[in-house]
Amino acid sequence: MSSKSPLFSTTASLALAVVLSSCSNASLEKKATQVNALDNHLSVRGRVCTDPPDPYGFPVKVVLLVDQSGSMCISDPPGSQGAAGLCEQFANAVGIKTPARVRALQALTQQFATQPNVQVTIVPWDTNVKNVWPPVATGQRFARPIGIDTYLQNLQAELGKGTDFQGAMSYAYGVIASDIADLNTTNPQLLPRTRYVVVLLTDGTPYPRCSANDNLSQYADPSRPDLIWADSLPDYCNLTNAQGTDAIDGFVPGTDRNQNYQIFSYVDQLMQLKPAYNVGDIRMHTVLLFSDEGVATCNSLGLLCQDIYGVYPNTAPADYPLAAREVARWLLQQIAGRGNGVFQEFRNQDIQNLGLGALDYTSLASKNVLKTLMVRSLRSVPNGNGRAVDSDGDGLKDDNDQPFVHGSNQFIADSDGDCFDDNFEVIHADLGFAPDKKDIRGCDPASPLTRNCICRDTDGDGLSQFAEAYLKTRAGLVDSDGDGIPDGLEAQYGLDPLASNNGVDTDNDGVSDLEEIKAGTDPTRPDKNLYDLTAVQYTSKAEIQTDGSVCYDYVVSNLELVTPPNGVGAAQAGYNLFKVWFAEAPESAVSSDYGVWKVACAWAQYDASGIRVPAGPDIQVDDAAFLPPNLLISDPDYLTRCVGTPP
Numbered sequence: 001m002s003s004k005s006p007l008f009s010t011t012a013s014l015a016l017a018v019v020l021s022s023c024s025n026a027s028l029e030k031k032a033t034q035v036n037a038l039d040n041h042l043s044v045r046g047r048v049c050t051d052p053p054d055p056y057g058f059p060v061k062v063v064l065l066v067d068q069s070g071s072m073c074i075s076d077p078p079g080s081q082g083a084a085g086l087c088e089q090f091a092n093a094v095g096i097k098t099p100a101r102v103r104a105l106q107a108l109t110q111q112f113a114t115q116p117n118v119q120v121t122i123v124p125w126d127t128n129v130k131n132v133w134p135p136v137a138t139g140q141r142f143a144r145p146i147g148i149d150t151y152l153q154n155l156q157a158e159l160g161k162g163t164d165f166q167g168a169m170s171y172a173y174g175v176i177a178s179d180i181a182d183l184n185t186t187n188p189q190l191l192p193r194t195r196y197v198v199v200l201l202t203d204g205t206p207y208p209r210c211s212a213n214d215n216l217s218q219y220a221d222p223s224r225p226d227l228i229w230a231d232s233l234p235d236y237c238n239l240t241n242a243q244g245t246d247a248i249d250g251f252v253p254g255t256d257r258n259q260n261y262q263i264f265s266y267v268d269q270l271m272q273l274k275p276a277y278n279v280g281d282i283r284m285h286t287v288l289l290f291s292d293e294g295v296a297t298c299n300s301l302g303l304l305c306q307d308i309y310g311v312y313p314n315t316a317p318a319d320y321p322l323a324a325r326e327v328a329r330w331l332l333q334q335i336a337g338r339g340n341g342v343f344q345e346f347r348n349q350d351i352q353n354l355g356l357g358a359l360d361y362t363s364l365a366s367k368n369v370l371k372t373l374m375v376r377s378l379r380s381v382p383n384g385n386g387r388a389v390d391s392d393g394d395g396l397k398d399d400n401d402q403p404f405v406h407g408s409n410q411f412i413a414d415s416d417g418d419c420f421d422d423n424f425e426v427i428h429a430d431l432g433f434a435p436d437k438k439d440i441r442g443c444d445p446a447s448p449l450t451r452n453c454i455c456r457d458t459d460g461d462g463l464s465q466f467a468e469a470y471l472k473t474r475a476g477l478v479d480s481d482g483d484g485i486p487d488g489l490e491a492q493y494g495l496d497p498l499a500s501n502n503g504v505d506t507d508n509d510g511v512s513d514l515e516e517i518k519a520g521t522d523p524t525r526p527d528k529n530l531y532d533l534t535a536v537q538y539t540s541k542a543e544i545q546t547d548g549s550v551c552y553d554y555v556v557s558n559l560e561l562v563t564p565p566n567g568v569g570a571a572q573a574g575y576n577l578f579k580v581w582f583a584e585a586p587e588s589a590v591s592s593d594y595g596v597w598k599v600a601c602a603w604a605q606y607d608a609s610g611i612r613v614p615a616g617p618d619i620q621v622d623d624a625a626f627l628p629p630n631l632l633i634s635d636p637d638y639l640t641r642c643v644g645t646p647p
Helices: 002-022 025-037 086-094 100-113 149-157 165-186 188-193 234-238 260-277 292-300 317-338 348-353 422-427 465-471 487-492 513-519 528-534 635-641
Strands: 041-049 060-067 118-125 195-202 281-290 343-347 368-377 380-383 386-389 537-544 550-560 575-586 596-607 611-613 618-620
Touching: 041 575, 041 596, 060 100, 060 165, 086 292, 100 118, 100 149, 100 348, 118 149, 118 165, 165 188, 165 195, 165 260, 195 317, 260 281, 260 317, 281 317, 292 317, 292 348, 317 343, 343 348, 368 513, 368 537, 368 550, 386 528, 422 487, 465 487, 550 575, 596 635
Parallel strands: 041 618, 060 118, 060 195, 195 281, 281 343
Antiparallel strands: 041 550, 368 575, 380 386, 537 550, 575 596, 596 611
């Protein structure tokens, strides 16, 4: 009997405890708190919305290269070279009052004038580029085409002599390249949303063509237009004093000019700007106006126009016009093909119906959609098969963020105050960085090199201006390479913020870098087990609004709570801080767009002894809590602008 007494007593005590607890709300609440405290996982949920679409935020910039060579007065009359002559005689005979190209340009620019996101530059060219609109003196490369009908009408009275394709292509490349370079410095966010369109309108082939080698065994002809062309004007091509007043700017006699490879090189360089600068789109279209009927009419008037389009080897003079057409078609088709554009031909009577509006000038405008949603803990980091406390959020776990390890302070992200956080300096220690010694590449207010400097994170990506300068990232972009990962998060793991990690698996553990950073694991260390067991989970549901914006109801779950110790800014242990990153981008360019970013933050408290705030499983973070990233970068911001109860 005595051997059973202890068991009987324990059972009776448990029964009594149950009875007593059923009569005490206080006991019930205490027990519930203890149960919740055992759960160290949190979900963040809410609704976040993109901005309504802004069609004017998607520029279209059009370069119109308009051939103004003398042959245009036969191809597309009337026209004048400045003195009464063949052009005037032909115009009087055919009775046409306005060139088709002028009417087409007027119609196109009137269409563009109603589209505020479209700007143009008009580039007349013959022997050289001349009379560009907007005028070079204004300093504008592109402008809205308003009130330029008179300018367009006067194009017919300014015909020149040559047809320098190479110079026209060089000018187009220069205009676009310099515009892109400026945008890349002042407003790089626009580049993935910008479309550049070049339209080359001509009535024939390059003139003159020059070859540096006058002794080739075979030169191009209409049957082999892809070869090197012989000098079309030998003296002009080889003798400086033979060029007279109609010299081609930049041409050195005795060298190649207007050869196919030279023309194509500008197209290729133009197209290479797109991937080099993450431009939304670049296209080059070509338009041929060709009138062999005009040549026949001209000849019937006794004006002898059979060579108006050039002289061709191995070709009878009567066949010069058709040979010119075949060579021009081949060349312009090649240019359009390389330029991802289309080739159009208007021949004879069709020229009078010339239209340029059917080419693709559409913008890349589309509704903004989710590009990136990720939640990051600023109080813990992945560590082997679990998570380690990181009290100051610098990316360096507390065990390593100590004076006796790296000379750093676990409660101060940048222990030496040089604008490189401790983790950054540990990662780059082999390059001379140290967390306990101000680096001359950073900020030292007492140094004459950086007198009275202060640390600024101008874009809110987690990197100071000094860190951005060192890494050569963009101080105005959260995500310099557009891969969907903020620069500061890539730098935290020693990844290159200028090389896209979207789809890259740095540690070869079968999970991409982007997915690892979102999941809260380390993209530089094989930790597939940690990913399988503890990966942060994301779900979202999109809902298009009447204003064109898209709202996402999201849940981010399996966020692990840790217990940071008491320290600077914390009255008691256990405060966790989570940062929610959200980036939206045009649906037409999600993968390439740099994204428009905003961030929110949330406090939670956890201590296994029985403290958990919030007591429930999740915390609500809605659209109103999201701010531009540069407004949420420091401890005072987190204390006053985060959801939840701060320390």
